[in-house]
Amino acid sequence: MKRKFKNKEFYLPILLLAIIFIIKLIQFSKIVSYFPLRHDIPSHIANLYFLVEYGFHGFVPNWYNGFTLFEFYPPGYYFFTFPIYLLSNNFSLSTYISLIISFVLGFIGILIFGKTQRISFIRSIALFLFFFANSIFINFFYEIGRLASVFTWLVIFIPFCIIVFWYKDHNIDYKFSLFIIFLSLLILSHTFVFIMSSLLILSLFLIKNKKEKIFILLSVLLSLIITSFWWIPFVKFTLSINHLENFLAREILQLKSFVSYSTILIFILWFTIYFYLKYKNSLKEYIFFTPYLILSILFFTRLIIFIPLFNRVPAGEYNIIFLFLSLFLFFKTDYSIYPIIIKKIIPLVLLILAISSVIITFNMLFLIEHNETEEEMISILPQVHEKFIVLSEKEFFIDEGLATYAAIYYNLLTPAGHHFSALAKKEVLETFKELNKNLESKNCKDMIYNLKKLEVKEIISAKEHCDFLTECGIKEKIKKEHACLFYLNY
Numbered sequence: 001m002k003r004k005f006k007n008k009e010f011y012l013p014i015l016l017l018a019i020i021f022i023i024k025l026i027q028f029s030k031i032v033s034y035f036p037l038r039h040d041i042p043s044h045i046a047n048l049y050f051l052v053e054y055g056f057h058g059f060v061p062n063w064y065n066g067f068t069l070f071e072f073y074p075p076g077y078y079f080f081t082f083p084i085y086l087l088s089n090n091f092s093l094s095t096y097i098s099l100i101i102s103f104v105l106g107f108i109g110i111l112i113f114g115k116t117q118r119i120s121f122i123r124s125i126a127l128f129l130f131f132f133a134n135s136i137f138i139n140f141f142y143e144i145g146r147l148a149s150v151f152t153w154l155v156i157f158i159p160f161c162i163i164v165f166w167y168k169d170h171n172i173d174y175k176f177s178l179f180i181i182f183l184s185l186l187i188l189s190h191t192f193v194f195i196m197s198s199l200l201i202l203s204l205f206l207i208k209n210k211k212e213k214i215f216i217l218l219s220v221l222l223s224l225i226i227t228s229f230w231w232i233p234f235v236k237f238t239l240s241i242n243h244l245e246n247f248l249a250r251e252i253l254q255l256k257s258f259v260s261y262s263t264i265l266i267f268i269l270w271f272t273i274y275f276y277l278k279y280k281n282s283l284k285e286y287i288f289f290t291p292y293l294i295l296s297i298l299f300f301t302r303l304i305i306f307i308p309l310f311n312r313v314p315a316g317e318y319n320i321i322f323l324f325l326s327l328f329l330f331f332k333t334d335y336s337i338y339p340i341i342i343k344k345i346i347p348l349v350l351l352i353l354a355i356s357s358v359i360i361t362f363n364m365l366f367l368i369e370h371n372e373t374e375e376e377m378i379s380i381l382p383q384v385h386e387k388f389i390v391l392s393e394k395e396f397f398i399d400e401g402l403a404t405y406a407a408i409y410y411n412l413l414t415p416a417g418h419h420f421s422a423l424a425k426k427e428v429l430e431t432f433k434e435l436n437k438n439l440e441s442k443n444c445k446d447m448i449y450n451l452k453k454l455e456v457k458e459i460i461s462a463k464e465h466c467d468f469l470t471e472c473g474i475k476e477k478i479k480k481e482h483a484c485l486f487y488l489n490y
Contacts, residue, residue, distance in 0.1 A: 056070060
């Protein structure tokens with residue numbers, strides 16, 4: 001008789017991960033009291049505000065000297081959060097509530113996924129917590145603030161997996177129409193998550209007969225038609241940009257990335273794939289998981305930077321898909337297939353992984369409270385009446401948080417904003433680079449010329465640049481201990 005994995009081995013890891021997960025969710029509620037100014041959170045709040053104010057594909061004058069909303073970013077998360085805003089009438093509160101609802105839906109989705117895949121209730125809870133309450137995923141919303149990505153993994157990706165993995169083992173029937181719905185939602189919700197999920201479509205396609213292959217192709221085509229109102233303008237706009245940075249190439253070519261989470265997760269994935277396939281001993285299973293095995297090899301060898309589309313996805317999204325597959329394969333594999341030495345140490349490994357994740361997560365910083373400079377800059381905003389820019393402490397750029405705050409509460413305009421390198425025109429980017437040089441070299445003449453070129457009339461500055469602006473003959477409107485406001489008359 002095959003030896004079954006004892007569910008009690010999961011109890012302590014589940015408890016540890018659940019506690020730190022709840023603590024971080026409670027701490028994240030600070031965004032309701034303190035308007036977030038750092039990382040990606042302000043950009044998501046801004047997009048929600050712009051959707052409410054200007055509508056889908058509306059023209060937004062507040063940033064970049066004007067841009068078209070959702071021309072570069074999928075709208076799914078904001079459509080999801082929009083009804084919550086209508087009820088709460090508070091952008092920060094809506095953002096927090098949408099995160100909580102996303103986790104609730106993700107938990108329900110994992111339970112359904114576990115049931116359809118014959119994974120026990122306790123294991124399903126463990127799957128949810130090891131996947132969504134680990135330090136990698138918590139970092140996504142707690143430190144980095146990638147709320148749209150978090151929403152897509154939780155609310156869209158899990159149901160999509162339920163459908164794909166169900167039809168991996170069953171014939172395609174009329175219920176496969178759900179595939180069209182969730183594939184469409186994936187396309188509309190997050191480009192990177194969609195790219196990571198697209199190999200599941202290929203996996204399913206490879207193991208099906210000719211008739212079912214036609215159904216899959218038609219379903220994909222129908223999803224593309226349904227979502228064409230968004231992705232056609234997106235593709236046109238993206239192809240018109242020639243100054244986007246390849247973030248994955250920058251990350252993966254650094255030595256620290258090679259020995260980081262990604263490498264560890266790839267080895268874990270290979271380990272779980274090996275024993276799962278040994279357990280199943282099925283050609284269909286071999287074929288199904290081959291695309292992701294190839295993907296992991298390409299990532300490990302860094303050849304992924306030469307693969308179109310996949311070389312645009314940040315390493316964090318790879319970490320998540322590798323983690324998900326590793327967990328799924330682990331929970332699906334019969335415990336008896338492992339060598340006896342591995343069977344003995346797995347409970348200890350699970351506990352160590354949970355403790356390590358808790359320690360890393362516990363030490364994460366959530367810099368939500370405003371410092372003195374930020375508070376003074378916020379207090380200056382009511383006195384700004386023209387297009388403005390910020391002289392930061394480190395370089396010449398507009399902090400996306402302050403730009404969001406200024407747009408929502410004062411409807412102010414700025415030539416910069418979040419996703420600046422993508423949405424700003426090339427000449428604007430070049431002008432900002434020149435402003436950086438002007439500031440470093442203390443070149444008043446060229447700095448004023450470039451400010452006029454951006455049509456900027458008001459300048460909010462940190463204290464270290466206030467004296468320099470005065471020396472350049474720019475009129476001082478307000479001077480505080482940590483910040484100041486200047487007016488450029490022309």
